[in-house]
Amino acid sequence: MAEIESPEIQSTSLTTRMANVFASPSELFQEVAVNPVKTSSWLAPLVLLIVFALINVTAIFYNDAARSQIYDLQASKMQELVKEGKMTQEQADKTIEYMENTSLGMFLAYGGISAAVMILLSFFVASLILWLVLKIGLKFPGKYKKVLEVYGLAAFVGVVGTIVSILLIYAFESLYASLSPAIFMLDSLDMNNKMHVLLL
Numbered sequence: 679m680a681e682i683e684s685p686e687i688q689s690t691s692l693t694t695r696m697a698n699v700f701a702s703p704s705e706l707f708q709e710v711a712v713n714p715v716k717t718s719s720w721l722a723p724l725v726l727l728i729v730f731a732l733i734n735v736t737a738i739f740y741n742d743a744a745r746s747q748i749y750d751l752q753a754s755k756m757q758e759l760v761k762e763g764k765m766t767q768e769q770a771d772k773t774i775e776y777m778e779n780t781s782l783g784m785f786l787a788y789g790g791i792s793a794a795v796m797i798l799l800s801f802f803v804a805s806l807i808l809w810l811v812l813k814i815g816l817k818f819p820g821k822y823k824k825v826l827e828v829y830g831l832a833a834f835v836g837v838v839g840t841i842v843s844i845l846l847i848y849a850f851e852s853l854y855a856s857l858s859p860a861i862f863m864l865d866s867l868d869m870n871n872k873m874h875v876l877l878l
Contacts, residue, residue, distance in 0.1 A: 689713045692722055699834045706831065715823045720830025723837055724801055728794045730840040735789040737844050739782050743851040749777055805829040 687709045690698070695716075698706035710719070738744045756770040780788075809825040812818035818825075839857070846855035852864045 687712050689716070692716075692718045695719060695831060696722075696834055699831055700838075707828065710824075710828060710831065715821075715827045719827040720801075720805075720823075720833075723830045723833040724797070726837045727797050727801070727833060727840065730837060730844070731793040731797060732786065732790045734840060734844050734847075735786055735793060736782065737847060738789070738853065739785045741847060741851070744847050744853040747853040749774070752777060801829070801833070802826070 690709060695706055695709075698709075738748065753770075753774050756765065756773060759765040760767050760770050805826045806822065808829065809818070809822045812820075812825065843856050846857070846861070847853060849855065850861070850864055852867075854864060854867055855861055
C-alpha cells in the first residue's frame, strides 16, 4: 500500500508572513517548521525594531511633556547621588543643564544608540537562551537560526507595540503611556514606587 504524502506547505513572501503573525499564526508556524530558514524572517523585524526605536526617541525629543519627564527623572537620580555624597550639587546642576540643552543629534546618540544596542543584545541573546533550553531540555534537533527565525517573526508584535507606544505618548502627553494598567494612573504615577513601575 502506497504511503499518502502530506501536502507540501509552500514558502510565502515576507509580507504574507508578517500578516500571518496576526491573522493566522498556526498556519505561519506550520510553514516555518517545514521550510528552510529565511533570513528575512528575523532580519526584517530586527531592522524595523531599531528603526522604530529611533523614531520613538525622536518623537520623545519633540514632545515637550515626554522630554521634560526624562529630564525630571534624571534630575531626581542626580539628587540621590548628591545626597549619597557621590556627586556635588554643582556637578549635578551642570549635568542637568547640559541635558536640557541637548540637541536632537545628542539625544539620538544617547537614547537611540543605547536602544539599538539593547534591541540587538536582547534579540540574539534571548534567541540563544531559548535555543539552548530547547536543545538541552527538549532535545530540539533544529539549528539556532531556526529559533532565531521564529523569534524574529514573533517580534513583529513588538514592532506594532512600539508604533502604538509612540501614538500613546503623543495622545496622553506622557512618556509612560503604554498598553498597560499604568495608563489609568498617569497623573499619579511615581517612578520611585516599585508597585507603579511593575504596572508599566
